Amino acid sequence: MRADQAADPVRLTHLQRLEAESIHILREVVAEAEKPVMLYSIGKDSACMLHLARKAFYPAIPPFPLLHVDTTWKFQAMYEMRERMVQESGMQLIVYYNPEAKARNINPFEHGSALHTDLWKTEGLKQALDQYGFDAAFGGARRDEEKSRAKERVFSFRFANHRWDPKRQRPELWNLYNARKAKGENIRVFPLSNWTELDVWQYIQLEDIPIVPLYFSAPRPTVVRDGLILMVDDARFPLRPGERPELRSIRFRTLGCYPLTGAVESTASTLPEIIQEMLLTTTSERQGRAIDHDQAASMEKKKQEGYF
Amino acid sequence: MDGPREYSYRADELISRDIEAYLARHRHKSLLRFITCGSVDDGKSTLIGRLLYDSRMIFEDQLAELAADSRRVGTQGQNIDFALVVDGLAAEREQGITIDVAYRFFATDKRKFIVADTPGHEQYTRNMVTGASTADLAVILTDARKGVLTQTRRHSYLAHLIGIRNLVLAVNKMDLIGYDPAKYEAIVADYRRFAESIGVQAFTPIPISGFLGDNITTRSTNMPWYTGPVLMEHLENVDVDVTAAQGRPFRLPVQWVNRPNLDFRGFSGLIAAGTLRQGDAVRVLPSGKTTRVTRIVTLGADLQQAVAGQSVTLCFADEVDCSRGDVIARADEPPQVADQFEATLVWMADEPLLPGRAYWLKLATQTVSATIQIPKYQVNVNTLEHLAAKTLELNAIGVCNLSTDRPLIFEPYEENPALGGFILIDKLSNATVAAGMLHFALRRSQNVHWQALDISRGKHADMKNQRPAVLWFTGLSGAGKSTIANLVEKKLVRMNRHTFLLDGDNVRHGLNKDLGFTDADRVENIRRVGEVAKLMTDAGLIVITAFISPFRAERKMVREMMAAGEFFEIHIDTPLADAEARDVKGLYKKARSGQLKNFTGIDSPYEPPENPEIRIDTTHMSPEEAADLIVEKLVP
Numbered sequence: 001m002r003a004d005q006a007a008d009p010v011r012l013t014h015l016q017r018l019e020a021e022s023i024h025i026l027r028e029v030v031a032e033a034e035k036p037v038m039l040y041s042i043g044k045d046s047a048c049m050l051h052l053a054r055k056a057f058y059p060a061i062p063p064f065p066l067l068h069v070d071t072t073w074k075f076q077a078m079y080e081m082r083e084r085m086v087q088e089s090g091m092q093l094i095v096y097y098n099p100e101a102k103a104r105n106i107n108p109f110e111h112g113s114a115l116h117t118d119l120w121k122t123e124g125l126k127q128a129l130d131q132y133g134f135d136a137a138f139g140g141a142r143r144d145e146e147k148s149r150a151k152e153r154v155f156s157f158r159f160a161n162h163r164w165d166p167k168r169q170r171p172e173l174w175n176l177y178n179a180r181k182a183k184g185e186n187i188r189v190f191p192l193s194n195w196t197e198l199d200v201w202q203y204i205q206l207e208d209i210p211i212v213p214l215y216f217s218a219p220r221p222t223v224v225r226d227g228l229i230l231m232v233d234d235a236r237f238p239l240r241p242g243e244r245p246e247l248r249s250i251r252f253r254t255l256g257c258y259p260l261t262g263a264v265e266s267t268a269s270t271l272p273e274i275i276q277e278m279l280l281t282t283t284s285e286r287q288g289r290a291i292d293h294d295q296a297a298s299m300e301k302k303k304q305e306g307y308f
Numbered sequence: 309m310d311g312p313r314e315y316s317y318r319a320d321e322l323i324s325r326d327i328e329a330y331l332a333r334h335r336h337k338s339l340l341r342f343i344t345c346g347s348v349d350d351g352k353s354t355l356i357g358r359l360l361y362d363s364r365m366i367f368e369d370q371l372a373e374l375a376a377d378s379r380r381v382g383t384q385g386q387n388i389d390f391a392l393v394v395d396g397l398a399a400e401r402e403q404g405i406t407i408d409v410a411y412r413f414f415a416t417d418k419r420k421f422i423v424a425d426t427p428g429h430e431q432y433t434r435n436m437v438t439g440a441s442t443a444d445l446a447v448i449l450t451d452a453r454k455g456v457l458t459q460t461r462r463h464s465y466l467a468h469l470i471g472i473r474n475l476v477l478a479v480n481k482m483d484l485i486g487y488d489p490a491k492y493e494a495i496v497a498d499y500r501r502f503a504e505s506i507g508v509q510a511f512t513p514i515p516i517s518g519f520l521g522d523n524i525t526t527r528s529t530n531m532p533w534y535t536g537p538v539l540m541e542h543l544e545n546v547d548v549d550v551t552a553a554q555g556r557p558f559r560l561p562v563q564w565v566n567r568p569n570l571d572f573r574g575f576s577g578l579i580a581a582g583t584l585r586q587g588d589a590v591r592v593l594p595s596g597k598t599t600r601v602t603r604i605v606t607l608g609a610d611l612q613q614a615v616a617g618q619s620v621t622l623c624f625a626d627e628v629d630c631s632r633g634d635v636i637a638r639a640d641e642p643p644q645v646a647d648q649f650e651a652t653l654v655w656m657a658d659e660p661l662l663p664g665r666a667y668w669l670k671l672a673t674q675t676v677s678a679t680i681q682i683p684k685y686q687v688n689v690n691t692l693e694h695l696a697a698k699t700l701e702l703n704a705i706g707v708c709n710l711s712t713d714r715p716l717i718f719e720p721y722e723e724n725p726a727l728g729g730f731i732l733i734d735k736l737s738n739a740t741v742a743a744g745m746l747h748f749a750l751r752r753s754q755n756v757h758w759q760a761l762d763i764s765r766g767k768h769a770d771m772k773n774q775r776p777a778v779l780w781f782t783g784l785s786g787a788g789k790s791t792i793a794n795l796v797e798k799k800l801v802r803m804n805r806h807t808f809l810l811d812g813d814n815v816r817h818g819l820n821k822d823l824g825f826t827d828a829d830r831v832e833n834i835r836r837v838g839e840v841a842k843l844m845t846d847a848g849l850i851v852i853t854a855f856i857s858p859f860r861a862e863r864k865m866v867r868e869m870m871a872a873g874e875f876f877e878i879h880i881d882t883p884l885a886d887a888e889a890r891d892v893k894g895l896y897k898k899a900r901s902g903q904l905k906n907f908t909g910i911d912s913p914y915e916p917p918e919n920p921e922i923r924i925d926t927t928h929m930s931p932e933e934a935a936d937l938i939v940e941k942l943v944p
Contacts, residue, residue, distance in 0.1 A: 009551035010583075010615045014339035014420035023619035024578040027563040031632050031673070056576070056619070058607040060568035143411050150410040150425075170740040171408070171434060171656050173441040174729045175578070176670055180738040194422055196413045202335065276327040279320075 015203055022049075022191040023056040024175060025154060026138070029189050030063055032179035033136035036189075039125070040066040040085075040093075042078040043255045044211050045140035047085075048200050049192055051209045053138075054089060065092040067137070069128055071120035072097065073108060073257035075233050081212045088210075094132065098124035108259040109238055116257070126162045129186060136179070136187045144196045155179060156188040201278065205271045214252045215274060217266040221245035228262035253278070320417075333417055340548060343424040343439045343472075345463035346449030351480045355449065355518035356412060356425060357390025362525040362540070363414040363421075390518075409439045418544040433689060433703040434656045436466050437743055441729070443467075444548045445474035447539075452485045452515070455495045461502055462689045468508050469652065469705070469745075471725055474546050475503075475511040478539065483517040487530045506692065512546075514539050553616040557641040558582030558590070559719075559727060561672035562634045566621055574605055574621040575630050580672065580726035582638060584622075585613045589639035592630045593717045598639045600625040633674040635717045635727070643719045643727055646749030648711045653680070655700035657734070657741035663699065664832040666865045667741065669712060671730035677713040677868070678732070679835070682828075684708060699828055700742075709750060721745035736861055768848035772806045776845035777942060778870055781854045782863060782917065783880035784909050785895055786887040788926055788934075789854040792880060795935035797852050803943060805850055810837055812855040825906040831862055838866035845874055850942075858914045878938060879920040884909050886927065 012020075029036050038053060040046050053062040066089075068082060086093045101119040108116040129137060143149050153169050155177050170178050181187060192200070204211060221232045223243050230237075232245040237259065239245070250263035251274070268277045322330045346352040412423045424439030426432070440446060446467040450460050467475060477499050485491050496513045503511055514523055515534055522528035525540040537545070559580040566574035584590075584601060591598045603623040604611040614620045622636065630636070637643055655661055661680060669678035683706035686697035700706045721728030725745075732742040769776050779796065781789040790811055800807050816823070820836055823829040834857050841851045857863055867875045887909070888896040899907035906912045917923075922941055924934045 009554045010613075011338055011551060012615070012617050013335065014337045014415075015335070017339045017617060020578060020617055020619040024563070027576055027619070028673075031564045055607040057566065058605065058621070059572055059574075060566050144413045150412060151408065168739070171438045171743070173438055173731055173740075173743045174725065175442075176672075176729070176731045178670065178731060178733050178738070178740045180668070180733055182738065194411065194413075196415070196420075198334075198415070199420070202331065205331070206335065272327045272331060275331065276323055279323045279327075279330075 015199065015206060018195055018199060019052065019055070019203070021175070021194065022052045025177070025189065025191040026053055026056040026062075028177050029136050029138070029179065029187075030057070032177075033187070035132070035134050036064040036136040036138065037067045037094075037129075037132070037134040038062070038064055038138040039140070040068050040082070041140065041255075042068070042074065042082050042085075042212060043140070044200060044204060044215065045142065045192060047209050047211050048195075048203055049138060049140045050085060050089065051203075051207060052191060061090045064138075065094050067094045067096060067128055067132075067134070069121055069124040070095050070097055071101075071116070071124075071257050073116075073120075073259060075212070075214055075231070075255065075258045075261075077212050077214050078255060081210070084210070094128070096124055096128035096131075098127055107236075108257055113260050116260070129162070134186065135181065136189055138189050138191060140192055141190050142192050142195050142197070142200075152190065152193065154190055154193045156190065157181065158186050158188060160184055162186070197278065198275070201271070201275045205275070212255060214255060217249055217251040217269045217273075219247045220250050220263070222248045222250060222263065229265065230261075231258055231263055233258040334415075337415065337418060337420050338548070339420050339422070340445065340543060340546070341422045341424070341443050342445040342447060342543065343426070343436070343443040343467070344447045344449065345426075345436060345467065346447075346459075346480075350449040350451050351518045352425075352449050354390045355447075355478070355480065355516070355524070356423060358518050358521060358524055359421075359423070359540070360412065360414050361390060362521070363416055408435045416540065416544055421543065432462075433466065433654065433705065436463065437470055437654045438656075440467055440470040440472060441743065443470075443472055445476065445543070445546060446472045447476045447478050448511075449478050449480050450495065450499075452479050452481045452491065452495065456498045456502060458690050460499070461692070464499075464503065464508065465506055465689060465692060468506055471722065471745075473509075474548075475508060476539070476542060477511050477513040479513065479515045480518055482515045482522060482528075482531065483520050487515075487522075487528075489531070489533045492534075512536070512542055514542065553581045553724075554583050556581040556616075556724065558584050558588070558636075558638040559643060559724065560584075560620075560622070560636040561674070561717075561727070562630060562632055562636060563673050565631055572623075573627075574603075574623050575636060576619070576621045577636075577673065578619045579614055579616045581616050581724050583613060583615045584620075586610070590622075590624075590636050591639040591642045592628050593635045593637060593642055594645055594715060595629055595634070596642075597626075597628045599628045635672070643717055643724075644749060645715045645717050647713075647715045648709065648750040649716075649718075650684075650707065650709055650747045650750060651730075651744045652705065652707050652747065653683075653700060653732070654743045655702060655704045655706070655741065656743060657739055658702055659734070659741065660702075661700040661706075661742070662828050662831045662861075663708075664828070664835045665859075665861055666713075666735060666868070668733035668735055669710075669716075669730050669744075670733060671716060671718060671746075672727055674716055676716060677735075678710050680732075681709045681711075698826075707747075710744075718746050718749075720748055722747075734861075735864065765846045765848065768846065770848075772848045774805055774848065774850065775874070776848050776871075777850045777874050777876060778841050778845060778866075779850070779852045779876050779878055779938065779942070780841075780857070780863065780866065781852070781878050781880055782857045782920075784882055784884060784887045784914055785856055785907070786890050786892055787880040787882035788931055789856075789880045792924065792931050792934045792938070793852050793854040795931055796938050799935055799939045800850060800943075803939075805943070806848065807850045807852060808844055809852045809854070810841065811853075815855075825912075827859075827906075827912070830858065834859075834862040834866065838862075838869050841866070842869050845870065856908050856914070858908045858912065860915045860917070863917065876922060876942065877917050877920040878922045878924065879917045880924050880926060880934075881916070882926045 098120055106116055106119050143152060153172055159165055222229050223245055229250055249267055251266045252263050268274045344352050410425045414421050424443055426435040426439045448463050479492055479495055492515045515531055516523045516539055522530055523538040527538055560577045561580055562575050563577040566576050586604055588601050590601055601622050602625050604614050605621040663680055663682045666677045666679050669676050683697040685694040686704055686706040688695055697706055719727040728746045730744045731740050734741050781793050783789050793809055797807050797809050820833050823833050844851045898904040899910040908914050922938055
């Protein structure tokens with residue numbers, strides 16, 4: 001009898017199984033799609049997904065570029081992290097700005113979060129995918145993020161004009177993904193579908209994955225507006241009469257455009273402390289993001305329009 | 309019942325006391341995927357909601373929302389209606405969005421759980437099979453007041469069919485039968501009789517109340533007579549098949565070849581079964597070449613050993629050909645290779661199965677073309693009776709023989725789902741139309757070998773001094789296919805070409821006289837004609853066929869049978885109105901009056917070719933002109 005037959009079975013942990021599944025998904029897409037791309041939004045989920053991609057294709061550099069659909073309104077620290085990760089991974093980075101949003105100088109202060117997000121992100125993403133001809137795009141969305149995502153497929157098909165048709169999504173059996181599509185159609189692929197927020201944080205800790213320092217608490221210049229603590233990240237922040245930036249000990253639970261992302265007051269400055277804070281928080285995750293409050297339960301609608 | 313209860317979100321006290329200790333404990337959790345089967349009436353949503361609440365997955369804001377919703381639309385009086393957590397998708401249902409399988413997540417100190425929840429009754433088989441395909445365990449819910457119902461049997465059959473070996477019979481609503489042990493035992497005995505009849509060897513019965521929380525996470529004081537595990541305890545401790553797979557012979561279906569530079573060549577994939585150590589001897593299928601594994605590569609450091617369930621990259625001692633779709637296996641115990649099988653199919657598309665049509669079959673990382681024969685039988689999922697069937701419709705389950713155009717590396721599904729489970733994909737719409745499970749290879753595929761012939765097809769063609777070809781005429785009835793085909797043959801014969809004309813009506817008098825005009829029969833008709841035409845091209849002939857051949861998929865299938873460059877699709881393009889006005893055989897008249905069913909163009913579709921080699925527009929060309937044009941294309 002061979003040694004390994006006698007040995008006790010190896011018990012894979014939940015993180016090992018999630019990792020293996022995500023790597024399998026990443027490789028299937030690379031094997032079957034013609035021109036894949038990874039949407040990189042610089043947040044913790046993107047960091048986790050990028051790390052998985054590097055593991056999946058090691059020692060090769062992941063055989064697809066990163067795409068950042070930029071709005072010009074991200075935190076400075078996010079741009080710094082983006083450059084650092086491009087250096088470390090050796091991957092090509094494509095930064096896309098919707099030319100119309102740029103020409104019209106669309107910004108969250110004057111145009112509101114809905115128009116800002118629609119033009120820069122939703123329209124920008126569609127334009128970028130069309131312009132470069134990407135037929136598969138990895139995204140970092142998880143099923144536990146939001147009620148309507150619980151039923152989202154790992155491979156989500158977008159038909160002509162990026163339209164999401166719930167009736168034409170395909171059943172996913174075992175780990176057999178059907179990546180076939182007609183010309184002009186594309187797939188959004190979610191390798192982190194079965195991860196929870198806690199899984200992501202645990203994995204970041206276990207694998208020592210770099211994340212934007214804004215997740216950690218520090219004294220930062222802030223103003224409080226409409227119940228959100230906003231960080232005054234650069235000189236473009238228009239202060240209202242009487243408003244003066246105040247230093248507060250804050251951190252961010254999610255990262256997006258700085259004028260739209262609310263901070264939480266916190267002293268958590270290490271990963272265990274962040275996880276502790278998350279686990280002790282008695283409210284669900286996405287409250288810091290203004291977009292959800294602007295149009296409640298709008299995720300389904302946004303998806304049909306082509307947003308992630 | 310104890311009046312309204314207060315619910316709140318309570319975090320584990322270890323989190324605030326010692327987060328490092330908490331995290332250390334949670335790093336070693338395992339994963340269990342399970343499916344809950346039952347309808348809303350059985351209290352399925354309530355049970356899932358309860359599990360989420362008890363494992364602290366429902367937050368303050370959600371609880372507040374839930375409390376408000378419970379008072380407004382709940383069915384539990386002042387109590388929180390946990391079903392509303394899960395039924396949060398109701399709004400979407402109203403918007404007409406299909407809900408099929410929703411995945412929910414919770415965790416305890418020991419395990420992370422992924423629950424596949426499949427609401428909805430209409431497409432239940434499809435949804436349940438999808439959800440069950442990734443599950444390690446199934447919780448079958450029954451209402452204690454009702455006992456084992458038809459749907460209990462259906463759910464158990466499907467869970468067993470898909471190979472779930474851990475079944476829990478959760479007898480719910482025990483509070484409503486006064487926690488009566490005799491009634492509970494009667495239900496369990498009833499279920500046991502049924503379970504044995506379908507081959508279920510063991511199951512775990514648990515009496516619960518999802519609504520009141522009896523035997524969910526804590527032992528119920530109402531049922532002191534029950535000594536088995538409570539539900540959560542069982543879910544946390546049950547042994548999962550993933551570890552069992554490690555004891556089987558090593559299998560790795562190759563997903564991707566990693567070649568970053570000339571010095572590295574690795575083969576990546578998810579280990580489907582077994583355990584591999586550095587230095588092990590392996591065999592690559594289908595080539596059968598053997599070599600040794602020199603490295604098990606991952607980012608960070610090489611591994612000494614890897615097991616089923618891990619994604620790895622392997623390096624070999626020798627330069628052995630290996631690419632996507634190949635399987636790396638233990639050298640002395642490789643899997644089988646065959647091209648004809650018996651399989652169970654679960655049909656998942658609105659379009660029914662067309663026996664004889666070619667579908668893509670994806671199994672592990674192999675994708676081949678497969679044709680399915682007429683089902684041997686269909687299973688009535690409610691009574692488990694075997695019924696005769698000519699096709700399979702949405703949600704039907706049947707057993708069929710199938711053949712593939714290339715050999716498949718496989719193992720029977722019962723032994724190894726990763727090498728026995730497959731999906732079928734429609735070649736035109738690209739939709740996933742079926743899930744399948746291979747039972748065994750048919751004997752004849754192992755015994756029938758291609759007869760090696762001394763006179764090659766090239767020799768046949770040379771003797772006739774011509775290139776073989778198939779001139780495939782397609783078009784509506786009455787378009788003029790036969791007329792033009794006849795003219796073409798006459799012209800070719802005058803040029804000393806060796807030809808043969810296969811005409812639709814003539815073939816239907818002999819070779820295909822057993823076939824009618826249903827979609828399935830039309831597909832089979834064309835398949836046979838294609839095979840005959842192929843043999844004739846092997847004999848060196850120029851074959852001319854005149855069939856309506858209304859479906860793109862079958863014309864594509866025939867095209868793929870032929871050698872490259874030998875297939876000419878000729879579309880005789882006539883407007884329906886013209887063909888109907890001509891109506892040489894009086895068929896349109898009969899079809900219009902309903903005497904003739906499934907008539908192409910009237911009540912059966914014609915799918916015109918998208919890129920035919922030759923298109924004849926009969927409104928601008930006489931048959932004579934058309935024949936000249938075709939001959940000129942063929943013999944320039």
